[in-house]
Amino acid sequence: MVSHLDGWLMIYWLTQTLSAHPDLARAVMPPGLLSVSEQRRCETFTVEKRRRDWLLGRWTAKHLAQAVLGSCAESDLNEIEIATNPNGAPYLADYRDWSLSISHSADRAFCALSDIGSIGVDIERIEARQVAFVEDFFTPAEQIRLTDLPERQRHVAITVIWSAKESGLKTLQCGLTVDSRTMDCRFTWTEDQWKPLEITVDTQRIAEAPNRLYGWWKADATFVYTLAATKQAHPVEVTIPPIMNDGQN
Numbered sequence: 186m187v188s189h190l191d192g193w194l195m196i197y198w199l200t201q202t203l204s205a206h207p208d209l210a211r212a213v214m215p216p217g218l219l220s221v222s223e224q225r226r227c228e229t230f231t232v233e234k235r236r237r238d239w240l241l242g243r244w245t246a247k248h249l250a251q252a253v254l255g256s257c258a259e260s261d262l263n264e265i266e267i268a269t270n271p272n273g274a275p276y277l278a279d280y281r282d283w284s285l286s287i288s289h290s291a292d293r294a295f296c297a298l299s300d301i302g303s304i305g306v307d308i309e310r311i312e313a314r315q316v317a318f319v320e321d322f323f324t325p326a327e328q329i330r331l332t333d334l335p336e337r338q339r340h341v342a343i344t345v346i347w348s349a350k351e352s353g354l355k356t357l358q359c360g361l362t363v364d365s366r367t368m369d370c371r372f373t374w375t376e377d378q379w380k381p382l383e384i385t386v387d388t389q390r391i392a393e394a395p396n397r398l399y400g401w402w403k404a405d406a407t408f409v410y411t412l413a414a415t416k417q418a419h420p421v422e423v424t425i426p427p428i429m430n431d432g433q434n
């Protein structure tokens with residue numbers, strides 16, 4: 186189900202866990218999910234965790250695309266082909282005007298889809314990170330903004346900054362092939378579920394990049410979720426009916 190927000194450009198998102206589908210948890214390709222070429226790609230993943238993550242990402246992204254685009258019946262997700270660029274970025278083969286982004290962490294996938302321009306998403310588990318991590322990967326300005334935060338808030342803030350960088354780098358389709366300090370992330374703490382974040386891009390070091398990306402973040406007890414985009418747009422959650430126990434959905 187998709188709800189719309191009047192007057193906003195929108196980024197549709199969906200999150201799913203591995204436990205929601207009995208086949209995925211066993212790293213088995215669910216019937217009707219993958220096209221023939223996707224089945225071939227899946228067979229190349231010999232490490233079970235990688236195969237599970239990849240399948241969970243495809244299953245989540247295809248349900249998202251089906252709900253937003255309504256291009257096929259719920260039972261025919263294999264008609265939605267998710268192809269991959271040589272740089273690893275996924276895209277919908279039949280909807281090249283739409284930007285798709287996929288992330289997975291600890292048996293959970295987080296995907297987003299939008300037609301506003303390029304987008305990137307990331308999900309990260311909240312955990313304590315070493316001081317050296319912050320010194321190596323964060324800009325001096327980000328490091329200053331972290332000072333004096335209470336311990337739990339500091340763990341969340343570090344996770345948000347790291348996740349926002351990954352979302353930003355996915356938006357520009359470069360991933361971590363470029364220095365994470367080419368992006369400076371600033372964000373607010375509010376009571377809202379999704380809180381705005383802004384990413385300033387070092388355009389001297391990333392050719393043809395916009396100097397600014399727009400984003401959002403939210404956290405629960407375990408994870409931080411971030412979205413980044415080349416245009417300002419609002420996150421809209423997509424919900425799908427729970428899966429039947431026999432895997433037919």
Ligand SMILES: CC(C)(COP(=O)(O)OP(=O)(O)OC[C@H]1O[C@@H](n2cnc3c(N)ncnc32)[C@H](O)[C@@H]1OP(=O)(O)O)[C@@H](O)C(=O)NCCC(=O)NCCS
Nearest residue numbers: 239242271272273274275287288289355358359360361362
């Ligand atoms: C992109 C990257 C930052 C993801 O980091 P991560 O935290 O390990 O993993 P996440 O679960 O958050 O994201 C993985 C997803 O990002 C997407 N992705 C991979 N490379 C991408 C890129 N260059 N641009 C945008 N999205 C990308 C894919 O959908 C991938 O999942 P999938 O392979 O199951 O489809 C990381 O893979 C990276 O830096 N890659 C560098 C580029 C690279 O090595 N490409 C591989 C060439 S084949």
